[in-house]
Amino acid sequence: MSMKLDAPAANAPPEAEDGVWLSCIDCDHTLAPFDDVVFTCPECGGLLEVRYADLPTFEDFEGTGVWRYDDALPVEMGVTIQEGNTPLYEVPELESETGVDHLHVKHEGMNPTGSFKDRGMTVGVQVASRLGVDRLACASTGNTSAALSAYGARSELETLVLLPAGKVAAGKVAQASLHGARILEVDGNFDTCLDIVQDLATSGHVYLLNSLNPFRLEGQKTIGLEILEQCQERTGEFPDRIVLPVGNAGNTSALYKAFRELVQSGALDEDEVPKLTGVQAEGAAPMVEAVEEGNDEINRWESVETRATAIRIGNPVNAPKALPGIRETGGTAVAVSDDQITDAQRSLAEEGVGVEPASAASVAGLRKLREQDVIGRDENVVCLTTGHLLKDPDEAAAAGGDPEPVPGDTEGVLNHLDG
Ligand SMILES: *Cc1c(COP(=O)(O)O)cnc(C)c1O
Ligand SMILES: [Zn+2]
Numbered sequence: 001m002s003m004k005l006d007a008p009a010a011n012a013p014p015e016a017e018d019g020v021w022l023s024c025i026d027c028d029h030t031l032a033p034f035d036d037v038v039f040t041c042p043e044c045g046g047l048l049e050v051r052y053a054d055l056p057t058f059e060d061f062e063g064t065g066v067w068r069y070d071d072a073l074p075v076e077m078g079v080t081i082q083e084g085n086t087p088l089y090e091v092p093e094l095e096s097e098t099g100v101d102h103l104h105v106k107h108e109g110m111n112p113t114g115s116f117k118d119r120g121m122t123v124g125v126q127v128a129s130r131l132g133v134d135r136l137a138c139a140s141t142g143n144t145s146a147a148l149s150a151y152g153a154r155s156e157l158e159t160l161v162l163l164p165a166g167k168v169a170a171g172k173v174a175q176a177s178l179h180g181a182r183i184l185e186v187d188g189n190f191d192t193c194l195d196i197v198q199d200l201a202t203s204g205h206v207y208l209l210n211s212l213n214p215f216r217l218e219g220q221k222t223i224g225l226e227i228l229e230q231c232q233e234r235t236g237e238f239p240d241r242i243v244l245p246v247g248n249a250g251n252t253s254a255l256y257k258a259f260r261e262l263v264q265s266g267a268l269d270e271d272e273v274p275k276l277t278g279v280q281a282e283g284a285a286p287m288v289e290a291v292e293e294g295n296d297e298i299n300r301w302e303s304v305e306t307r308a309t310a311i312r313i314g315n316p317v318n319a320p321k322a323l324p325g326i327r328e329t330g331g332t333a334v335a336v337s338d339d340q341i342t343d344a345q346r347s348l349a350e351e352g353v354g355v356e357p358a359s360a361a362s363v364a365g366l367r368k369l370r371e372q373d374v375i376g377r378d379e380n381v382v383c384l385t386t387g388h389l390l391k392d393p394d395e396a397a398a399a400g401g402d403p404e405p406v407p408g409d410t411e412g413v414l415n416h417l418d419g
Contacts, residue, residue, distance in 0.1 A: 142172030211250030256325025354389030
């Protein structure tokens with residue numbers, strides 16, 4: 001029940017600390033937020049969520065970036081590299097091609113390490129410091145490890161990252177490497193890496209910073225809050241719809257939570273909540289399958305493939321939080337082909353917006369849903385682009401044009417140009 005958009009705000013249980021506590025989304029078991037290291041419900045194994053006695057309205061926000069929204073977060077600012085406050089771009093060509101009323105691109109690739117993962121890490125690593133853990137870890141398709149390595153380095157905590165061997169884009173491995181994480185290349189896919197790191201976390205060997213960690217999603221809520229404020233300023237209204245790529249469905253869950261809390265505080269009407277619209281690659285689309293079949297749970301896909309490696313995930317751990325978000329906001333989910341992803345990556349690049357393949361899935365999804373008339377002509381749409389072009393230089397070069405060899409003199413160059 002607690003996942004409904006019109007669920008009333010909860011009263012603080014005795015375990016709450018400064019009005020903050022953890023609650024299981026399945027059995028409503030409550031826990032003190034910072035006493036023990038827990039990732040899932042000790043009673044039923046369900047997903048945990050951070051809850052607050054006091055929820056802010058827009059008037060409470062001041063400053064810039066993720067920490068502008070500290071009234072909606074469980075801790076005060078600690079380790080930060082100035083994450084958030086990313087640009088909201090106009091994309092006139094794509095706007096007229098897709099024929100929606102307004103189209104903006106929220107480019108999360110402009111965060112310090114080049115993806116939205118920084119927003120979750122500034123909060124998650126601060127909680128880890130507060131808990132006094134000594135080793136941080138994550139499984140990653142790349143960007144989580146890049147972000148964790150940077151925040152781990154800055155907070156002087158040992159960092160361990162588990163990556164699927166041969167399936168992580170070059171820029172992301174380079175980041176983890178230079179920031180000083182220990183990198184374990186696992187003979188298996190992302191889902192296998194996550195199984196292992198969850199075992200390590202449960203047995204107390206590491207502190208888990210995957211999006212299963214409820215504190216990380218708190219930081220990622222700020223994407224939704226920023227979109228609402230920026231869109232309001234730009235177009236005079238909140239967006240009707242947000243289209244975003246889905247991997248583990250952490251962002252879908254986090255944006256839904258942000259909107260649910262604004263409804264609870266009275267800052268947003270239920271009918272003002274943007275429709276959350278998830279996009280997956282055809283080769284890794286368990287969420288789309290669940291939405292299309294009307295299931296409350298997803299079926300794990302054992303084998304997944306797509307050039308959008310950031311969303312090459314067969315077992316989205318946050319599905320129990322994200323599926324209600326898609327349903328309750330009137331959104332949907334759609335799968336796109338790798339060719340459609342590449343086309344969208346090129347179209348964004350033509351407007352000066354450089355993104356990695358997974359990010360372009362949002363635009364590919366918008367195109368497909370416009371063709372099917374699921375997204376209306378009169379809609380005010382925001383596409384979320386999650387990571388920077390330079391994250392995956394090989395895929396960017398493959399999607400772009402080839403360099404032309406020329407002689408080392410002006411005449412030779414002119415001949416080549418005229419020829
Ligand atoms: C992590 C990531 C995703 C997937 O986000 P979820 O919150 O796991 O659904 C999508 N795109 C990029 C670039 C990412 O790094
Ligand atoms: Zn439970």
